[in-house]
Each structure stands twice: as structure tokens, then as C-alpha cells.
Amino acid sequence: MPDFRNFDVIILGTGISGLASAITAAEQGLKVGIFSKSGDLEDTNTYHAQGGIVGHSDEDTPQLFADDILKAGDYLNSREAVKILSETGPSLVDEYLVDKIKVGFNRKEDGSLDLTREAVHSIRRIYHEKDRTGKAIETDMLNYVQKSDNIQIFPFHMAIDLISVCHHSKDPQARYKENRVIGVYILNCETKEVKPIFAGAVILATGGIGTIYQHTSNPAVATGDGIAMAYQVGASIINAEFVQFHPTTLYHRDAENFLISEAVRGEGAILLNRHGDAFMKRYNPSLKDLAPRDEVARSIYMEMEKCGTSYVYLDTPHMNIDLPSHFPSISEKCMEIGLDISKDPIPVVPAAHYFCGGIKVDMNGQTTVPGLYAVGETACTGVHGANRLASVSLLEGLVCGLKTGRHIADNLENPGFDLRRSIPAWIYPVNEESVDPILIKSDTHTIQALMWNYVGIIRSPKRLSRALSDLNYHSHRIDRFYREAGITRELVELRNSVLTATVITRAAYNNKKSQGCHYMVTRDGSFEKS
CATH class of the missing domain: 3.50.50.60 (FAD/NAD(P)-binding domain)
Structure with a gap:
């Protein structure tokens, strides 16, 4: 040190x-x-x-x-x-x-x-x-x-x-x-x-x-x-x-967290639903697939709900460029899971991307x-x-x-x-508990699912109220665990995650108007635009 x-x-x-x-x-x-x-x-x-x-x-x-x-x-x-x-x-x-x-x-x-x-x-x-x-x-x-x-x-x-x-x-x-x-x-x-x-x-x-x-x-x-x-x-x-959700990450069990760059759409790729319909023209007739990220992510989310699917397609085969040369990382990753992006459309799903x-x-x-x-x-x-x-x-x-x-x-x-x-040394717990990695992993997954379902792409007062209630319960339990257990990176990350999730959820709950990447739905399914 x-x-x-x-x-x-x-x-x-x-x-x-x-x-x-x-x-x-x-x-x-x-x-x-x-x-x-x-x-x-x-x-x-x-x-x-x-x-x-x-x-x-x-x-x-x-x-x-x-x-x-x-x-x-x-x-x-x-x-x-x-x-x-x-x-x-x-x-x-x-x-x-x-x-x-x-x-x-x-x-x-x-x-x-x-x-x-x-x-x-x-x-x-x-x-x-x-x-x-x-x-x-x-x-x-x-x-x-x-x-x-x-x-x-x-x-x-x-x-x-x-x-x-x-x-x-x-x-x-x-x-x-x-x-x-x-x-x-x-x-x-x-x-x-x-x-x-x-x-x-x-x-x-x-x-x-x-x-x-x-x-x-x-x-x-x-x-x-x-x-x-x-x-x-x-x-x-x-x-x-305001949490931005990137519209296009690769949808595959062996490709978690892999981003499909917006530059692919910038070079001409088009989003398609399961029926082969280029749906972005219905959501933003002027910008279509080059609409702001929040609009594209919401459009994909709504299209998946309408079609009953867990993903949509990014149509790359029609593009008039050398895809492996322009996008080597994306091309290599897709080839690893059996997709040739010069011949096959890419299955994509939105994901949390930028704060x-x-x-x-x-x-x-x-x-x-x-x-x-x-x-x-x-x-x-x-x-x-x-x-x-x-x-x-x-x-x-x-x-x-x-x-x-x-x-x-x-x-x-x-x-x-x-x-x-005058600053004291770090105070370790007197009767230090061992850290059970299964408990940390379980709590982490609980927070992640809660945030995705209640504080995700489309939000509502009811969902956010439930999220605050659940996060309050988890915060107290995790804080007690943090103070009594031996300190590890994973434990500190869990504490930080629940604190950050609470800050974001509280801000979302207090803002009833939709704006940018914060999209609020009312009880009747409509939304309030600021």
C-alpha cells in the first residue's frame, strides 16, 4: 500500500x-x-x-x-x-x-x-x-x-x-x-x-x-x-x-453484454421485426432507424411486446459495404455464435448503456x-x-x-x-462474519431484475413505488451485512449497487413527466410529455 x-x-x-x-x-x-x-x-x-x-x-x-x-x-x-x-x-x-x-x-x-x-x-x-x-x-x-x-x-x-x-x-x-x-x-x-x-x-x-x-x-x-x-x-x-438504454445489444446466451454499435445503423442497417417489417418508419417517419437512442429502444421494446418476441433483427446483409472490414469485432463475435452478418440478420435487444x-x-x-x-x-x-x-x-x-x-x-x-x-484507521468488525458469495450473487440478481422490470425502458408510478419499497428493504439488510462481514470487493459493490439503484429510482419516481430517456406511462397506458 x-x-x-x-x-x-x-x-x-x-x-x-x-x-x-x-x-x-x-x-x-x-x-x-x-x-x-x-x-x-x-x-x-x-x-x-x-x-x-x-x-x-x-x-x-x-x-x-x-x-x-x-x-x-x-x-x-x-x-x-x-x-x-x-x-x-x-x-x-x-x-x-x-x-x-x-x-x-x-x-x-x-x-x-x-x-x-x-x-x-x-x-x-x-x-x-x-x-x-x-x-x-x-x-x-x-x-x-x-x-x-x-x-x-x-x-x-x-x-x-x-x-x-x-x-x-x-x-x-x-x-x-x-x-x-x-x-x-x-x-x-x-x-x-x-x-x-x-x-x-x-x-x-x-x-x-x-x-x-x-x-x-x-x-x-x-x-x-x-x-x-x-x-x-x-x-x-x-x-x-435519465438512464440511456442502447437499442442494440446482441441477443444470444453466449454473447452477454455485447454491443452492436450505432455506427452499424449509421452505415445503413435497418431494424426488422419477426415478420420482416422495417418498423421504425411507424415510430419516427423522418429519422427512422437513426432516431435518438431512447426512441429506438422504446420502439424495439414495444415491437417485441406486439410480436411476442424477446428480440428484433438488425438487417445487415443488404448493406453495400465490406462488413468484416468496417466492423471486425462485431463480425468476429457473431461468427463465434454461428452468424455471418454479411448473410444473416443480427438478433438484438435493448440494454442499459449510459448514465x-x-x-x-x-x-x-x-x-x-x-x-x-x-x-x-x-x-x-x-x-x-x-x-x-x-x-x-x-x-x-x-x-x-x-x-x-x-x-x-x-x-x-x-x-x-x-x-x-486526526483521521482514524479503518474500523473492522469486532466479530467479523464470513462473506457468503451465494448471498451476494443472489442479492445482486434481485436488484438487477427489480431495476430492469420496474425502472427500465418504460416506467410507471406504480412500478417505481414498488421498486422503492423493495429497495428500502434490501438496503437495510445489505447495510447490516456490510457492517458485520469481512470487507471484500464484491460486498462493497453490492452496497454501492443498492445505494445507486435507490438514488435513480427516487429521482424517477419524483419526475412524473416523460422526457428523453425517462419514459413514464400513466395508469391508462398513455404517457405524460414535458
Whole structure:
């Protein structure tokens, strides 16, 4: 376990936003400690992103880009955040990812960057590396970061709780001072030892919440850790009802969580029901298969109900492109289960994909609690509004990460020795119970089914009321289990999952109007549009 005096900045997470924060903080001479609960540093949502990241296009303007973001977000977006992102984002992609880190985005024969298009984008403006853009960005950024003398990375180390002055200091006078986050209790997942680690700034870059749902495109690490820790320390969380469901994940028992990128529809694939009917023209006659994700996901959900099926088809055989060349990962995955996408349509089903809400921050990553920052999917700048535009999440993670690292360097305030000394060591249970993995797995599956059925693509006051009641029961039982049992990663993830699920469900229950990816049905089956 590293010594607490080693760090100016603690970063929790190794996706694009956390790594971008580390780069600019280290460039300013700060000592950075990055902690990942996984042994695989690439085990992030960034790595699994297929489509791409918005870059520079000669056809584009900041206003045109901003208009597309606002349209996808149902105009609930923060105008200021959208303006900053649309004006600065593409140039930062070129400066950092293309020129400095040298990510190998696809290029045309003339050497220019190849651009693709996804739903709701007016033009082609998306940089990509076939259908594995996230993998290319994650791998190259990690390699770049690992060369820095000012950055240390610790796999198998999981944050349990944020350390704050008012909540943890043994100095009785501390409770009368402004609350401030000064560090993190970190669990060594291999030794089960917990130690306090201190820094002048803590950045939550913990990613998404997808695995609190039964069906998700997210990796298993996406358990809402940042949301749960921020909630417990009193940070504001906003727009939590807006959970985006990706319309198309591969439907097959041997292909759980595998995303079929929106870029496939951007290149011409069409959704079909079991009867071969291209049904999106009935739900959105103008945009059809390139409608916003929330509309497409709901349309698929309704079409499955009408037809009595568990999936629909994505018609790829009619596309006039070399599919294995354009989408090698998708093609290879489908071949593994006996599907040739140049000949066979792909069975697809919607799944929880992206959390549009999160910890309330400004574009410098500052939360409502001093010393605590958040970037990436766990944060909410307001860029996405009620629904996210495709290929903007990686862009937001990069831009806000870079800005956050710089802001911290200009405003760093490290905790003094007396304050650090007033923080107690982690308290282990006196009569520590052993952790039964079957109980954790069962509770996890219960929460996932509850969220999918009651707080999923289509919601109602009755379903949400039932969800709150059930989550309240599980929260008390899981909290007691957490306090009495020996600490493990799986147990902490369970606690975080039920806390995050409760935050999302409460927000959904309190918002009776449908907007973006929050869709509320009334008792008579109709819905309220805000």
C-alpha cells in the first residue's frame, strides 16, 4: 500500500476521463495516484466503446454540433456546458489523441482521417478505429500515462469511502468547519487490508451504473461506485432518472453484454421485426432507424411486446459495404455464435448503456463538496441533458478530464499533517462474519431484475413505488451485512449497487413527466410529455 504523503491527486478509475485528468495534472508537476479495483486496467467502459469520438470535420461548426447535442438531449442540456464542449472538444481530440498520444484512428487513402456518422448527427464528424475505437483510445492512453514519472497506478485497489473533514476527523472542532474531502479509504483487494490515503484532491472517474440492470452493455465493473460514495459524503446528484438504454445489444446466451454499435445503423442497417417489417418508419417517419437512442429502444421494446418476441433483427446483409472490414469485432463475435452478418440478420435487444445523470459538477469537474471532483460517466455536467448524443461521451470525458487536471493544479490545497493525523484507521468488525458469495450473487440478481422490470425502458408510478419499497428493504439488510462481514470487493459493490439503484429510482419516481430517456406511462397506458 502506498504512503499517503505521496499524492497531490487521487484518481479512482482508469477510463478516458481519469487518464486525461492524470495527464494534465502530471504535466503541471503534481504527484498523481490512480487506483483501479480491477487487475486489468483496461477493464473500463471506455475500452468497450465501439462507435467513436467526435472530432474535426470541415463541414462542421460549433453551432451545428451544439444543435445536434441539444436535440438529442431534448433541450434539457446545460447550454454553457454544450457551448464549451462544441467549441473546444474537436481541437482537443486533435491535440491530445491524434498528435500527442497518436491514437491510430482510421484514415482514408489520402491520409486524412476517416469520418463516420451516427444517429441524430447532422453530418459525418466521428473519428473511429473500425468498431473498436474505445479499445484503441484506452490502450494508447494507458501506455502514455504509464511513461510519466509523476503518475503511479495501483490495480486491485478499490475505494470504499471518501474521507471528509466533518465526517471522519477525531478533532471535535472539525465538525464546525467547512466540509472537505481529503482522501479515500482504500481496500487492497488481494490482502483485504484497508488504509486511508490522503490528497489535496480526489477525482471520481469510476464510470457507469449499467450492471445494476439485468441487461446491460457495460462491463461488470460498472456498479455505480462513484455515485454511492458521493451520495454518502453529501454531494449533489442530478438528472439521475435519465438512464440511456442502447437499442442494440446482441441477443444470444453466449454473447452477454455485447454491443452492436450505432455506427452499424449509421452505415445503413435497418431494424426488422419477426415478420420482416422495417418498423421504425411507424415510430419516427423522418429519422427512422437513426432516431435518438431512447426512441429506438422504446420502439424495439414495444415491437417485441406486439410480436411476442424477446428480440428484433438488425438487417445487415443488404448493406453495400465490406462488413468484416468496417466492423471486425462485431463480425468476429457473431461468427463465434454461428452468424455471418454479411448473410444473416443480427438478433438484438435493448440494454442499459449510459448514465446521463450523475454527480453535479461544473466543466472543471468540481462537485458541491470542496476537494471532491468527478469526471466522465459518473459526473453530470449537463452536456447530455435528458439523453446522450452518440460519440459525445468519450469527448466529454476527454475535455472535462483535461480541464479538471489543470484546474486542480491551479487550486491545489493539500491537507496538513495535523488534519491527516486526526483521521482514524479503518474500523473492522469486532466479530467479523464470513462473506457468503451465494448471498451476494443472489442479492445482486434481485436488484438487477427489480431495476430492469420496474425502472427500465418504460416506467410507471406504480412500478417505481414498488421498486422503492423493495429497495428500502434490501438496503437495510445489505447495510447490516456490510457492517458485520469481512470487507471484500464484491460486498462493497453490492452496497454501492443498492445505494445507486435507490438514488435513480427516487429521482424517477419524483419526475412524473416523460422526457428523453425517462419514459413514464400513466395508469391508462398513455404517457405524460414535458
